[in-house]
Amino acid sequence: MSENAFIEYDGNKLELETMIGSENEIGVDITQLRAKTGMITLDPGYGNTGSCASDITYIDGDKGILRYRGYSIEELAEKSTFMECAFLILKGHLPNHSELAEFDQGISEQAGLHYSMKNNFDGFPANAPPMAILSSMLNTLACYNTELLMTEHEGEAFELVVSKIISKVRTIAAWTYRTSQGRAYMPPNPNLSYSGNFLHMMFSQPFDEYKIIPEVEAAVDLFFVLHADHEQNCSTSTVRMVGSSRANLFSSVAAGVGALWGPLHGGANAAVIDMLENIHSNGIKLSDYVDAAKDKNNDTKLMGFGHRVYKSFDPRAKILKTHVDSVLEALKIDDPLLNIARELEEVALHDEYFVSRNLYPNVDFYSGILLKAIGIPVDMFTVMFAIGRMPGWISNWREMLSHNQRICRPRQVYTGENLRPYVSISDR
Secondary structure, three states, rough: OOOEEEEEEEEEEEOOOOOEEOOOEEEOOOOOOOHHOOOOOOOOOHOOOOOOOOEEEEEEOOOOEEEEOEEHHHHHHOOOHHHHHHHHHOOOOOOOHHHHHHHHHHHOOOOOHHHHHHHHHHOOHHHHHHHHHHHHHHHHHHHHOOOHHOOOOOOHHHHHHHHHHHHHHHHHHHHHHHHOOOOOOOOOOOOOHHHHHHHHHOOOOOOOOOOOOHHHHHHHHHHHOOOOOOOHHHHHHHHHHOOOOOOOHHHHHHHHHHOOOOOOOOOHHHHHHHHHHHHHHHOOOOHHHHHHHHOOOOOOOOOOOOOOOOOOOOOHHHHHHHHHHHHHHOOOOOOHHHHHHHHHHHHHHHHHHHHHHHOOEHOOOOOOOOOHHHHHEEEHHHHHHHHHHHHHHHHHHHHHHOOOOOOOOOOOOOOOOOOOOEEEEEEO
16 A cells, blocks of 8 residues: 655645556655645656656666566567557457457558648659658648547547558558659559568559568568657657647547657657768767767767666667677678777777766667668658557557546746836837
8 A cells, every 4th residue: 555645845745646657666645635725736848747657658767677567668660560469559458369450450551641632742843851851741641531630539530640640641652652762653562561661652663663671671661660659758758748638549649740750759869870971971989979979068968878767778789789780680781880880889888988877778779770771861760650559559558538638738837037017109
């Protein structure tokens, strides 16, 4: 049985209930704090605030643990596929053969886009950011599915929306890329896997189908698995907050894309490539760059190292590293940027400055290298992240509704002017 906590202020003492999670995380319930005391908590960035109770994903940053529905990311990465992980995150249990086949079939059937959406793609400027297009087109899907703009989180209609979003997000991503390259839309191939179909829609040409290399297909699928959910991060919290107004799922995940777009969130792997290109194009010695990164008076940053949540190591980085090596070998790639990345990794892993501060390579470091090797443009990196994150966003949206959460409405501590009289413009 949990013990309660107490807060004492101005001679008054308030007892607060506590909640202990399944991994012994302790939360203090402050839902009655304002009503009983007139006070609120102040926590900019919500770093110490639990916005919900969730049974989807568990992270222990100190120990480098990540689990989906109780399953370790290491075991899922080794034994499952993205479709199996998506089912697990959405449904709460691993599928049997028939359940997975039905789920996969539903995704496959929804891969195509209405051809009139071509007008939408043609309407964007040639240099339009892919994440802006992705968010816009996810909202556009709502226009083609007005009968599904419901807030229910159960039943056949909800399952259909889930299949549409998870399937069509990769089609939108591929069409976005092809439009930027002046290429026509490539229809999906129902005979391919989820990740194989994405590669096909991205890179195939009329009468010249993209040859899918097993190592590349496996690495893309693994990338999606490793990004499928990550607890209450900025974009997931955004999806839940937007959904708390009972906004439909299309608009809620589109908002998640907007949050993910930021360089402090989904754009981190693109920053890794920018760093490598800077080192290469300017002929910077690695030792000089590392020294500059260690200098607190210098603005130089070692991108892709360390993580806000993981204080020892990012478990996803360890998993992805081995697949990066297999992809580079399979593609026989000799890219100077990738060579710099490997050298930089070796320096950071053995330099006492970085080791003592637990600044190990994170998933963004390796994913940036992987995506570049496959041929994904840098401005599409965050789009790839969004594709993988869809199951997590959808599951959190659904969970938020199933808990009947009231609309999100954070409070503030006002620091502005007190009441003052209006002064006529002639007297100012």
